[in-house]
Amino acid sequence: MFSQTEENYLKCIYLQLEKNAQSLVTTSVISEQMKTTAASVTDMLKRLSGKKLIHYKKYQGVLLTKSGRIKALSIVRKHRLWEYFLVEKLKFQWDEIHAVAEQLEHVASELLIDKLDVFLGRPKFDPHGDPIPDHHGKLSLHRLKNLSLLKPREKGKVAAVVEQDPDFLKHLERLQIQIETPIKVLDKAEFDRSMTISINGSGTVNISYDIAKNILIGK
Amino acid sequence: MFSQTEENYLKCIYLQLEKNAQSLVTTSVISEQMKTTAASVTDMLKRLSGKKLIHYKKYQGVLLTKSGRIKALSIVRKHRLWEYFLVEKLKFQWDEIHAVAEQLEHVASELLIDKLDVFLGRPKFDPHGDPIPDHHGKLSLHRLKNLSLLKPREKGKVAAVVEQDPDFLKHLERLQIQIETPIKVLDKAEFDRSMTISINGSGTVNISYDIAKNILIGK
DNA sequence: AAAAATATTTAGATTAGTCTAAAAATAAGT
């Protein structure tokens, strides 16, 4: 029905809309994310628009149509279910899974993904803390606070990570920070916005703002 | 490194070489298997030849080179491991898995396939009884007899099926014939080569030559 | 051994996806 390339573009547009609160997604943002030229993006936007998957206004940007959103959610669902499988069943590290899931998400079989979902126990969140859309495209939402915004004495558990680059994830691993790890803010420095935190009740470390702002905390 | 299309052609050539005892594989056989035109096959043979994956003699046919064989074996390994996964873990029926594995086999990650192999317990045969090449491309070979060649009184267990069309597999399922099912030949009719067999010690049925010749029996 | 039938290759077109370079539109700076 759709090519892998079309699926990747749709997913990219969906993820950008999620991140930037529904404002139009621009050609340049897509070309940066997809690592292609703006010209290629324009070509693809015309194609997706022709298939009624996006609303495209020249020079302005794009939004997903109803059917575009449904398709995008199904790809995100596959991606995150496979990531869960890779970590929980095959014992991958959370920094190794993205590239593999990037391919697995394109395997087209409703039966496969339904059976995989059952096999995994219908998980609600992937290894990065991102919600896994259910069969109907519904997402479990939990409101999370950005670690960088917590005040001294406040605490919670790591629920998700914003940045998912392997290097960042490996860095968190070295700090012994994973999903579900309890964190407590001990102190904040105003000038560089760095903070001292206690990890898992024991390890006390100072982390930069660049680290803190990419960690999301839940109750 | 290689496109999905190139991988499919390589696998096709490998399977034909296995089946027809190393004689040259012709353009027409490939075009029939791949459901494309002979012209498309010729184009692809030139491409694969250029990449030193096949030995191609115009108008004669092709053989795999060393590196072509290695690549083909790795695709076959992935295909059969995924089939095993689908049946053993996700509870697919053996007639539902081929099309899905046809896509999964193209996911390129050595780490993935090694971890999957370990997760599955390094299986030696896929759900159709075909051998799964190991990490080095080694195949477990068992010599099997074609059921149609067995004489009355001879018996054994179903070890593999030659034909793997879903309709044929569903038919065997209805007869309660699966891999490992004990079979004993009771009688053979000369004129149509049909045979009466006992399935699993109980059910006695008459099967046509077309059925029998597609079932392989092991000790 | 020539004719007929079959198999294979070549020639030329088509589509998806990509790129570079140039043109056009929009946004920013003074």
Next chain:
DNA sequence: ACTTATTTTTAGACTAATCTAAATATTTTT
């Protein structure tokens, strides 16, 4: 408001994979 800078689109070209139709090679039949 006008100039400059940035973003986006268009134009034209390229590769992979496919097809149809025509040409050529091989095999089979007589």
